[in-house]
Amino acid sequence: MDAMMENNIRQEQIESFGRLMAGFSHDMKNHLGIIRESNGLMGDILEMGGLGEDEISLQRLKKSISAIERRVVITANMFHHLSGFAHRADAPYSSFQLNDLISEECIFLERFSRLKQIEIVQELGDGLLAIYNDPALLQHVLYRLYIQCLEQIESGHSLIIITGQEGENIVITFRLPAALQADLENWFGDTLLAAIEKLNGTLEQSENTQDHTDVRLIIASLPIEE
Secondary structure (H helix, E strand, O other), rough: HHHHHHHHHHHHHHHHHHHHHHHHHHHHHHHHHEEEEEEEEHHHHHHOOOOOOHHHHHHHHHHHHHHHHHHHHHHHHHHHHHHHHHHHHOOOEEEEEHHHHHHHHHHHHHHHHHHOOEEEEEEEEOOOOOOEEEEHHHHHHHHHHHHHEEEHHHOOEEEEEEEEEEEEEOOOEEEEEEOOOHHHHHOOHHHHHHHHHHHEEEEEEOOOOOEEEEEEEEEEOOOOOO
């Protein structure tokens, strides 16, 4: 792979991470804003003279407490996934579980799906072997594939992400509820295909059916260098 293509892959990878972090920060601000509003509502109720026997105020307070607890749990979970996402880049190559990486990334993709009113459905295979490869680069590739698939799907439909294993290779399938209008090479572009090649991977498109089209990303487990 020449230096120019290597640089193009790196630039697109940085852009992917930037967009994912921007979406993440928007969601964090929303959750924290609701926590602040709920806390302010409780303060208003108390300033009005306490609860006493006011059943309406009591119910409002319980609702605010429940909202705060729910948003705190969501926010803590998202920060947990952020930590895992960040640590994927600690080493160029490492062993990892595919399902963990998919679940982690779907947390960051949720906002993009919500804006377009598309549901992400995960169908994660059982008992998949760990794979040795570049997890940070794979995260970038998955994001790019996801964004391209999102452009093909109309609001109100679902994008199904399926994981599986074929021999020592892992397989990630993006199932779209429609036929693709372009071949893979023209649809995804040279830089993304070069990134997949760097992962020692391949990209396949199943034959279109009336119900859906599958785009399959097959990634090999690389030899562990001593």
